[in-house]
Amino acid sequence: MKKNKNIRMILLFLVPVAFLYISFFIYPLAFVLGTSLTEWNGITEMKFAGIDNYKKLLTDETFLLSIKNNIIWALSGGFIQIPLATMVALILARKPKGWKTLRTIYFLPNIISAVAIAMMWKAIYNPMYGFLNAFLNLFGIEGHNWLGETATALPSVIAQTVLYIGYFMVIIFAATTTIPKSFYEAAEIDGCTTLQQEWFITIPMIRGILVTTITLAMAYGMRHFEATFLMTSGGPAHSTSVMGLILYNKMDAFRLGEANATGTILILLGTVVIVVIRKLLSGRDAGSDSVQ
């Protein structure tokens, strides 16, 4: 790579991001990493503890279960939510009747506060008054205490999140708008069916953005916290616990050293998962993904 003659301008353009990123990501991250090696309650002096916090976490059954749950969350995000979002985005990209309205409505759940949505789903899953059991009873299927049984609690919370595809649908849809119409016209002349056009033109053309959204969805799965906190608090019997929840509970218990060790492991594991996924999906350097 030869030296870019615009290097001064480039550096100038990077000054603002450097300021914000160092202040609000690098410094806090250094703080989190540093304190993760200490025993600290936020009040008295920190005591250096080496890797004790990490040892403790990695030998804790609940923490290991949480890692497993986070990976399930990440996979569900990347490989259930994104395919669903892609499917809907591709349908909408063909501009069926009312597509503009539909696109707006699909995004609505992202605007509504998570607290309200969680309360609604708790009501839906409730075994006594719930909508879901009432619905299943119509078909003679016996109901469950969806959020109260270890087997169903995690899938129930995940389903609630994965069904809201609007966020990713919007990104994927935006990418489809950059594909030149002439490509489809040419394919049409060659006698390609709609499905073939999607598979051979659209998907390859938005491949970069698909890798991007899968990565994003998996990153959100790794740091997932809110819906679990609001719906199950990790229960029953820790079956829905995730790393973000453990981090929160450790902070609540004034164990900031352990909380920050949890945060560090979350970041490391998240990075590993994402690097692996991007290598598998793109086979190229993670940084250079783009719509071709």
Place this chain on the structure above:
Amino acid sequence: MKVFLNTLKWIILIFFLFVALYPLIWLLLASFKANNLELQQNPFGFPEKWMFINYYNAMVKAKLPSLFIHSIIVAFSAVFLNLLVASMTSFVISREDFKGKNVLLTVIAAGILLPIISFMVPYFTIIQKMRLYDSLLALIIVYSAINIPISVFLLTSFMGSIPVELEEAATIDGAGFVQRFTKVIIPLSQTGLATAGTFCFIYSWNEFIMALLLTSSESSRTLQLGIRFFTSQFVTDYTAMYAAIVITIIPSIVVYFIFHNKIISGLTAGAVKG
């Protein structure tokens, strides 16, 4: 086959329409119910009596109108600052060659993974040091910063898709570095800007914990803190809180409509020609 596909298409669209619309319907019905007991006993039906008073309470008791102005200022300024910084960054990363740019992108994008909740103590410290505690500017800076990774991540992806020929043509016409940014890349990546901007807006509009942490007086509080007016140590008045939530999501919907639908559909018609 064609009929089958067409039917399947509409089944899919209507299913997700229901999934996406139902929370709003539920929230609307819930916000008119009398109290928590009715909410539990009759979670899905119509309210026994439509309690418009919940809306009156939300507006007057929780002082939503003045908080509303704060939220508008914070969200719009955060989006503006965020897009400005993120688009400059994404421009150089996606359109220029320099050593370490992939590392730079990876480092910035990795910010998406960071659990912001563990940054409470450092953020509080920084904002105190900057002497911005209890000001709207604190929230503007924090929100725009938190959204840098996602915005850069999206924008590099969108900007990378712009054909090189367009830029080269501009260079031949005598456009310099800055003009290439403002005259070529920015106009051509409005889809991406609108997408990233929408996400930043929604985040800033809905954010609660940093707003609570970094502000204290009424002169710098946002809507999300107003919604919590109806919670207290032991009991939360959910119906009134839902009324407040309904009021606060209306502007989000409007913004989403304008910034997303109008801008994008105006552009997608002919912005990028292959």
Place this chain on the structure above:
Amino acid sequence: MRKITFLVLSLTLIVAGTVFANGQQEKDKEIVLKWPSIWVGEDSKAGVVAQLVEQFNADNAGMIKVEVEAQPDYDGYEQKIRTSIAAGIVPDIFTMKLNPTTKAYYDSPLLMDFSKELSTGWGKDFNEGTVAQATVNGMVKSLPYEVAITPVWYNMDLFKKAGVSKYPRTYAEFLDAAAKLKAAGFIPTSQMTGGSNAWTSMLWYSHFLASFGGPDVYANPFGTDAYVKAAEVLLAMYSDGNTSMDAIGGDAGVSGGHYLAGESAMFINGPWYIGRVKTEAPAVYSATEVGPAPAAGSQKGAMIGFLQTNFAAAANADDPEKAAAAVKFIKWMTKAENVAKISAASGAMFAVKYDSSSISDELMGKFINASNDASFTIPHLEGVVTSDVITEFGQALGKMALGEATPKEFVEMLKKVQDQ
């Protein structure tokens, strides 16, 4: 369109700028005390507390001004206090729950120690033993203020409909009553494993602990007999339809909801719930009796009572005038007549000696009787263990209720967390 967007954005920035400029004024001389307060908004104490602050400010005009910063969201409030103290900044005045986790605040030199002030006569204003409960290593860095008892609430209508005339005093009576209640189609008890602390069931467990272990039960280490026996009884509450189907995974909305709806006959909560029952379910309100839990062990008539909220303040070691002002304000808030006013309006109970005769609420009267009639009182489990043990409590209880852990294993799970 683009130009307009840009204009709008620039304008908002300018407006924002002017707003900040106005926000940064300071007043001279007058000592301003900031109080991030939870007693605001819909809290039942909000009205009277606001009046008292106003009156205090009027009485001290030009010298001291207390500014209340509304913090209605309790979890958020606790996080904010914790974070700002970790960053080295203590609010002038604030309130806190005292438990083995928050006792760590006592190690901070930034918090004021009230022990000297208390020893000059102020201490006599408090009920016996309350100041001692808030004393750690001779320091009183949080001043007992609001207290609470959590008796069992009995819906006597349901008992009568099921053919039971008195609420059960012993475990045998409980089993008999529960069978009859179930036969009549009612849910015997409200329980919950969800939320951050499994609140209702944690209180049931505390009652059973008192009955098996007596007044000194918490002096015994975890894993001793009383803990296991109490867990066996708690498990029985979750078995044979003794609680609702949605108790596992249910939150406070679930356990309270069944009682309010007249579906469950026994429930536990503090006096703050009275107002809600009165407005949302008047029939349940008038049918409610409160008393000790059925004695599962040998000790009868025990009550659960604890320090609910304590006052705390910044030490302000470099600014003695400000420190004195804070003490002056807290003394004002603990004045017997002022406490009586708050209590009469809200139904809350206090650690300060005051005249409670002006309390007119019928159910509140029953609470006071239940408190006076108690053979002995111990705190709830949440008050004597660290907060991670309480988080584990809900999870371990869920496991036990689902049949995946025995009562002994349940106790061991808690012990394991406590030993860390």
